[in-house]
Amino acid sequence: MPSTAPTAVIDLDLPGPVVSRHVYGHFAEHLGRCIYGGFWVGEDSPVPNVRGIRTDVVQALRAMHIPNLRWPGGCFADDYHWRDGIGPRDQRPRMVNSHWGDVVEDNSFGTHEFMDLCELLGADPYVSGNIGSGSVREMSEWIEYLTRGDDSPMAALRRSNGRDEPWRVPFWGLGNEAWGCGGHLRAEQFASMARQYGTYVRNHGDNTVYRIAAGAAEDDYHWTETLMRSFDDLTGPDSRPGPFQAISFHYYTMTGSWGDKGSATRFTTDEWYLALSRAAHVDELLTRHSTVMDRYDPHQKVGLVLDEWGTWWNVEPGTNPGFLYQQNGLRDALVAAVHFDAFHRHADRLVMANIAQTVNVLQAMILTDPDTGALVLTPTYHVFEMNTAHHDAHALTVHLRDVPTTHAGDRPFPTISASATVTDDTALVSLSNLHAQDATTLVLDLRGRDVTGHTARILTAPSLESHNTPAAPTAVAPTTHDGVRPHPRGLQVDLPAHAYVTVSLDLA
Template identity: 45%
Template sequence: MKKILAIATATTMFAGVSFSQNRITLDIAKARDTINKNIYGHFAEHLGHCIYDGIYVGADNQKIPNRNGIRLDIVEALKKLKTPVLRWPGGCFADTYHWKDAIGPREKRKAIENFTWGGVREDNSFGTHEFLELCEMINAEPYLAINMGSGTVQEAMEWVQYVNHPNGTSHLTDLRQQNGRSKPWNVKYWGIGNESWDCGGNMTAAYYVNEYKKYATLATSYNNSEGLYRIAVGPGTEDYSWTETVMREVPLKRLEGLSIHHYSVINWSAKGSATGFSEDEYFSTMEQAWRMERMVKKNSEVMDKYDPSKKVGLVVDEWGGWYEVEKGTNPAFLYQQNSMRDAMIAGLTLNIFNNHCDRVRMANLAQTVNVLQSVVLTKEEKLVLTPTYHVMEMYNVHQDALLLPLTISSSNYELNGKKIQAVSASASKDRNGAIHISLVNMDAGKAQEISIDLGSAAVKTVSGRILQSAQLQDHNSFENPEKVKPAEFRKAALKGKELSVNLPAFSVVVLELK
């Protein structure tokens, strides 16, 4: 799949609207790739209040409705998102986690110190059984991250056997039955290590590859007859030499996915406030968000050298915005608010993934609840859906739909002598024949007039939804949980094969054409 991005240069302004020739053309005849639903996945780490006092409130909690300790309002929220896959237990935490500490009767489980995130005590009441029950409740595929940093190949082998093998094959399946689960869960997705270049062991690429090959061979049957999807650690920066080493040295029969991580961070030593930010900070965040396009494209080019048939999927299993924690909260818990800026990150990033779905097979937003760019915030019995939640809910129409390739000519968003592309878009056609076009205008001050050439599409009606607000810093709080929410969009007009759209400043729109 090839995508052409051309930047328009001639711009005239009137009443805050850009009348430059923002033009999108759909090329339906070239449609052949499917947008894997797992691009809309999530990530839940034992970090702060993501698991404990977030997803899991304890089976004895009488105040908050739950099933076996799993919070039911979060279950309903994630089901509405059509959450396809959920990654757990980390993150950096995964490389200190030993799964056997958290199975069996809760009162007999081994309490641990989470020295990765704050040195807090965890009683391990949320473990393999609870996580896999959560996945069944929200109809999501589980993605388990193997402990390579402090674990062993034997430990990984036994985890696979415990959750996947049929009854009676070993003492591990006997143990699973004793712990209340008769049939196997058949977990498909397995991450082998996490950020092995940093918190996962500070390894070189060459050392990691040798370790990976051991785990990928021995944690499964020799021929991987279970059909597991093994995901290798890739780079967290634009270190394409790491990708090159993995793709060159690991046989394709031992590799199904390669992960990358990217956070939209202005400055790691001074990340700024999640809500009290300037337009200059917003612009810099959008610059970082646009880097995802380059990271996906360049990693894909390296992968294409060794895997031209695109057998191996690119898995972006950590992405999102990262700011300073909210005042008065534990710095190690990474609790931050979620504003319209985060909605813009989400809309842009998901468009990038959609447009590269020939290689991108999965992505997991960091993180699900109460951590970084979360979709849900909780406070005791209260729950808030964030602007990011609403974008992901609006975009879930793209899941498992046919990507419609497009070309886009966009005006620039300019600030203080810098410029980035203002408009981002992706399009798809679902199984019922409906076309969906998702549009993002990153410009903080100017609306964008966009002309869309629908090509060979036979379209009679257009409708849409928009996420926008009065200020970039607007967010949903426990006091005002619906300040930012989707509304009907009425600024799209259909005339023959042309669709004209007036896209307000810093807004996300999803159109449906039938």
């Protein structure tokens, strides 16, 4: 342990880049019970719904200010043909969801249902287009169907299916994991296809589309560099990105291998630290992908998007292995907190991130019981909700000093993670004590502006394995934190072991 108290130095009068609310984005794929039984229960369901969309799920996500929702995949996107999901539901063709459980998809949740969902949520739609098995024309007609307002062929087709006014679609994905399930393409092949497809995802009327090219797996920097080299010159201050405006990548946290990823609720202390250290690795990935992009785009006109991230554990025993249903505990919440700290540090380049996935799949916000219909908010949900004040605020640099360390494997691992943002008259400081057993007290050395008041909240639980269930829905839930006191340099914050704390500051 250090001989002096750990300290976070924050200059409140030096705001940095804006932390886009879209880095708190979400992802809903046709996978397991994410759509069917999660968002969509059908109009005849006894579960309260609005036009088939589950009411309590919408209410919960609105409470955490969900900014955007990515759909229909994922791997499913490059098998999805949008015309199969429009028109009368009883006349829609069926398909095989070959990636996720090899089940038959009836397409009852399609374009109109998704756009209705986004309107109910107050979230921006992020549509993933099919490059893997689709065509340029198919993608071009989909954006026309969604966003054109005159009497064009696709606008007329939309009206015949009951929607007169066009929708607003700000985000569009060009394929998904093109290096794998999206076509097993080489980077050079995909770069050419992204330019071609992006050209035909047109802006119709006053709808302007931000096009995101499917990017790398984890640390495949060659993929990012190949896409960046496909742009025309971006070195001039007035130059603009061409057929797409952003590049994505994907990164998942696990403690084992792809064949045996580890358990969500049964793990050792060593696995606790291993998971959190692997989550912290996202900072290095963001740094290195950004460095590659900076070489070709010094004015940061091209955005970086992490549109799949989160924990990926072995499925819960007795569930369909193709449905990716896993529990979600305190450890997952701290994994999310570590990611958000990294996102805030990279706000100059990172424009969006989407956790995988929103309901009943992987690191979900919400779990629904298939038998009773009960809804459970996960610890990860609570971290998202506690962070809403970071949305569209300015990042502040946090200088951590004298931080305790432990080991994750054979590497030293700092046990405090932190970030902060500021608006005109408030700031929010996020603090994680990642140590499994030891509490600590941290000094907030607050400089540059007067702090006139503060409040704090905490998320923790007695056990590292704690998680929420229908029988114990608030085993891990935020409460008011009274462990914040004045200090000559600002504030002193008690951080219990394995805890997440937010401190809200009122500024003069």
